[in-house]
Amino acid sequence: MKVKVFRRMSGVMSLWFVIVVLCAGCGRAGETRQGERGMASGAGGPGQSAAKSTEREIVVATSSESGGLDPAGNIALTYLAYSATALDELLTYDGDGTIDYRAAASYEVNGDYTMWTFHLREDARWSDGSAVCADDFVNTMTRALRPESGSGYVNYLFPIQNAEAIYQGGAEMESLGVETPDPHTLVFHLERPCVYFLDLLRLPVYMPSCTKYAKAAGGSWDKNPETSMSNGPFFLAKYVPEQYFVLEKNPYYWNADAVWLEKITFRFFDSQEAMAVAYESGAVDVACGVQSVMAKVYEGEADLMITDAIATRYIYPNLDVEPLGDVRVRKALSLAVNREELCEMAGAEAEATGHFIAKYMVDRATGNYYVEEMPKFFAQSEDVAAAVPEENGPGKAASFEENMDTARRLLAEAGYPGGEGFPKLVYKYPSLELDADVAQILQEQWKKNLGIDVELQAQELQVNYSERKAGRFDLCRMNWTADFADPYTYLSMLLSNSPYNCSGICDARYDALVRQSEGETDVKKRAELICQAERLAVEEKCYVIPLFSVRNVNLVRPGIEGITQVPATGALELRHARWE
């Protein structure tokens, strides 16, 4: 009897203990952090401390190992983290939009943008000291064009003459429209004019790979420090699968004087939580992409670095599903979303946008964001009387509170007054934390503002991809991170014949606008066409329902300077990082 009572008491005590521990964990996190600040760097556990500020070394937490390091192979986040810091692309754009020449010293383009000539740096060296040649660039391209390479980026070579035919086995590799008249000249002949070609150069398939070692895709040369060469500021010094890899300064780098760090260690983490803990424990100096809740924990502190990705999260309404074929219904659904409220609830990762083209996509011609140049469409559309306050900033749609009446009117016109008789649509989304939160907020807003019920269906990420691509959905969450920094990456997805078009969009007017913008060489005219196409897709026809642009929450130890972000991929670039 005594034992029984005690057993029950033990159970209650255990529960109490757990609650106390959990509360303590939540409540004291901020406080502990403050106390640790002084000893943060170099105070990790034995044998694995983060770099000390006196050493020219940084430890970075990155997401779990995925894919290889061969630019022509099957690559994912690990390559993106590696290449942003270690490799030199031909050229890129710096923060204010001017060209930053890296592997190339200059370039020329012909009048109709079909022939691009790059002059490579003659002093560029691989990390084994050998010269970087034009053939090294061709090496990546030809290897990627063999399907067995498993390259998921190969389609970005298709603007080059014959590239697509070669990939599909319809032409010989020799017919590829790339020439190397001398070891330091690289000439691209394109199928048709491509004004955004320079933006493609950051993509892996346009990176060089050392011909001496990189002979086949799928070999293991890419993760072997003996054979994995770099033409950039850092080279691969060590690679321990599933655990970490180490970059060291490339002594042969043409611009080695501008590189301060000697060593960068990237550690792989499976979960964002573990990453944040590693940062708090001092085991890493930089944590890329932690949960958005960390933005609240570190609010107002120097550690917090929020970067804007060129990514839009939006909803595809399936036009083949009734009543979504009716533009008034789609518009009602879009207008009834209060994006400001949604983002406030979803956290720091989300920033409201009413645009399809990513909010932070820069117009190279003007240096402004594209969406800044567009009329703030919701506010100016005839449906909405409310003006957008200027302080809402670039691309921020007007407060959507005022649009609810319009949304309800449109729904009533479509035959569903007050949501009456509206069929139950299913919203499919991947079971990620952010998307799950957003789905619930959307469900609530549509119920409140339109009186309609939407069923939520969380899916595993891979399942969601397949269902979306097969067009098996009513409403589907979609995220598009720009592979390259040009609006075409967004607009081309909705073309009638686009393989990415999975919601039954078929609009000749839209197709004509996008096609015209693709071939337009006058930058100003092109920007106008882009604006028109986006207005048509988002405002007039509501083919997509944009929700928010995505931001990354990073933690960087105070004292580290010079970290920038690759806008398209969101990867952090550490080539100019230093301890102050």
Next chain:
Amino acid sequence: MAGYAFKRVLVGVFSVFVLASAAFFLTRLMPGSPFETGNSLPLVQAEIEREYGLDKPLPEQYLQYLSNLLHGDLGISYKKPGVAVVDVISRAFPVTCKIGGLAVLCSLAAGTALGIWQAVTKKAAVYNGILFVTILGSGVLNFVWGSLFVWLFGVKWKLLPVVGADVWQGFLLPVATMAIYPTCVVTRLTRNGFKREMGEDYVVLARAKGLGKTRVLGVHVFKNACLPVLRYMGPAAAFLLTGSFVVESIFTIPGLGREFVNSIANRDYTLILGLTVFMGTIVIGLNLLTDLLCAWLSPATRAGMTGAGK
């Protein structure tokens, strides 16, 4: 005994075959493809799938897979370019094995000691103290313990590393996290076993014949009292040695559990199958071993088994 053992081994081999086949068809039933990503172009995806033979009819793929398996070829991972499945296993298994093996040893040692102590003690405080600890330990899930340890030892006191298993100190917290639950169960089983056996006539007889308490407890009682522990430890060891995704994720340990869960999320068919067959063989093997050991230790079990078989 030999006949029984042979029969059990045959059943074990057949189980592995069923497991391998079921795993093959179940992975193919999952929606999604290993080469599908959010941005992948269908044309490119189809080309790569053709290259990997995924466009062939399923029965053909299945026969190819079985034939490779018989030759010990688990294939190349689809998502880790150029890495053989065998390499993934030979890299991840030693890490998991170290942590799981240490957890097995710790839980056996600590659990048996605590169980015996609780069974023989006459002090209510000791008995109740151990009871409290074991209820707490088995009632709280291991990810709670893991997170608590990380926070206390890693973030708050900065005593132990909480990332990776590069140094021996890195093993302490994951092993502790993994060992807590089995320790509590072993304690309970040992205590119950001892208490039951200590009331048996043969103990009274042995004591009456003048045998020392330590000898009676340590030899005669121990052997009988440990059978339930052994029966529990077989499956428990299999569980610990195949890795825990949760614990490996919390401590960022490059073990089997993490590989397994990630391979499923990535639809890395060859890796899923390779790991399933490998882990399945361990589980089936350890269960087999436990059954044989139990049968050997307890003739009653053996007689029951063979009797039921006829």
